[in-house]
Amino acid sequence: MPGHTLTRPLNRLADGTVKQVNPLTGTEVWTVPGRGHRPISTAPAARERLDPAGETRTCAFCPGRHLDTPPEKARLVRTPEGWRTLHHLPAEELDATVAEFRRIPNLFEILSLDYWRANHGYQVPASALDHEREYVATPAGRTHVLRVLRRRLEAAGTAEAERDAMTEEELLARAQGLFAGGHDLVVARRHHVDGAEFDDELASSGTLTPEEHHHYLAFTVETMRSLYEANRHARYVAVYQNWLRPAGASFDHLHKQLVAIDERGRQVDHELDLLRTRPDLYNAAVLEVALTEGLLVAENDHAVALSGVGHRYPTLEVWSKSAAAVPWELTTAELRDFSDLLHACHAATGAGVPTNEEWHHRPPDALRPMPLRAMLKWRVSTLAGFEGGTKINLNTISPDDLRTRVVRRLAELREAGGIAPVPVGDECAGRPGSLRYRDAG
Numbered sequence: 001m002p003g004h005t006l007t008r009p010l011n012r013l014a015d016g017t018v019k020q021v022n023p024l025t026g027t028e029v030w031t032v033p034g035r036g037h038r039p040i041s042t043a044p045a046a047r048e049r050l051d052p053a054g055e056t057r058t059c060a061f062c063p064g065r066h067l068d069t070p071p072e073k074a075r076l077v078r079t080p081e082g083w084r085t086l087h088h089l090p091a092e093e094l095d096a097t098v099a100e101f102r103r104i105p106n107l108f109e110i111l112s113l114d115y116w117r118a119n120h121g122y123q124v125p126a127s128a129l130d131h132e133r134e135y136v137a138t139p140a141g142r143t144h145v146l147r148v149l150r151r152r153l154e155a156a157g158t159a160e161a162e163r164d165a166m167t168e169e170e171l172l173a174r175a176q177g178l179f180a181g182g183h184d185l186v187v188a189r190r191h192h193v194d195g196a197e198f199d200d201e202l203a204s205s206g207t208l209t210p211e212e213h214h215h216y217l218a219f220t221v222e223t224m225r226s227l228y229e230a231n232r233h234a235r236y237v238a239v240y241q242n243w244l245r246p247a248g249a250s251f252d253h254l255h256k257q258l259v260a261i262d263e264r265g266r267q268v269d270h271e272l273d274l275l276r277t278r279p280d281l282y283n284a285a286v287l288e289v290a291l292t293e294g295l296l297v298a299e300n301d302h303a304v305a306l307s308g309v310g311h312r313y314p315t316l317e318v319w320s321k322s323a324a325a326v327p328w329e330l331t332t333a334e335l336r337d338f339s340d341l342l343h344a345c346h347a348a349t350g351a352g353v354p355t356n357e358e359w360h361h362r363p364p365d366a367l368r369p370m371p372l373r374a375m376l377k378w379r380v381s382t383l384a385g386f387e388g389g390t391k392i393n394l395n396t397i398s399p400d401d402l403r404t405r406v407v408r409r410l411a412e413l414r415e416a417g418g419i420a421p422v423p424v425g426d427e428c429a430g431r432p433g434s435l436r437y438r439d440a441g
Contacts, residue, residue, distance in 0.1 A: 022310025
């Protein structure tokens, strides 16, 4: 950055202050001694004992409340023969199987179907039209859709008298967005861990088994692919997970969000510009820094996890080593390794810490290769006047302290069988240039 006073991404000063600049974003961050000793978990004021009879109805994402969300597009179930994806189930069959993960539209999407129609002349795919027609053709399906549409109108502030005056056909004319929208959720089955007795025993990404987490990610990647395929105007599909309300979650129920947008975003475009002159960008500016500064957290054959430099919040980064051009081209082994490290980072973080999980990937229309990576950000501080006035962010946990905490916890979890048996800390091979994204093109 022109005129910047920091000469390296990570600068450790004599008094213990750590000054950082993110090599990809230019974000400047300071960690000042003594500010990182506060507890990081968000604990409820008082624990309440759960009523077992209401466990499946805690929130709208729970399995006992399927009709409180828009009609699902797909679900992932376990059978004696293995995991299986079911598509477009009618309302009458929603309780016939146990959905480990469900793909449902977001009732309050960021970009509506009307946005795509008005700005791009978007044509709804025949498969979505067929799904809508078949779903509302049954009494239960029609009742479900009408209920969801009335709820959406109420949330939008439509007067009760106006809602009551609308005929069923007028309401159903608004239903297409429930079947053809570009903002989907991938929702996990559990609200609380199996056998939970108290309301703070939430089921997070880290409480899944490594196998469950792998299927969670594979289902998410397939959803990403289908959103790109359904809308040729979608230039990027943003994938993220907000865990707990301080991190932006509406419900403390595990779910990912996928949003198709018509721009790639400034950060993606910025990195593509950097790649024109620095094709080795990610190996040189990210992995090499982590190796030099001793920030590797965990590693396996196809992925590496590290403590990130220059983030507003303490951030664990998980990078795929795969040469695959887009996420859905990763092999099963490559995605499993990526999943295992991301799962391990969640498990080490703990279910009581508010987090954002943000995915970064190469847009299909980009010419330069970019590796799949996920940022797991611990939302343990609040931006305030200092940050706004100086554009210098105060992060309460330094990359070194984050790495120490997480590596210690990963070793404990591995010993207990809570994560995949991956090398951690100094056990990692840590080979320079191991991100193979350049092999893609």
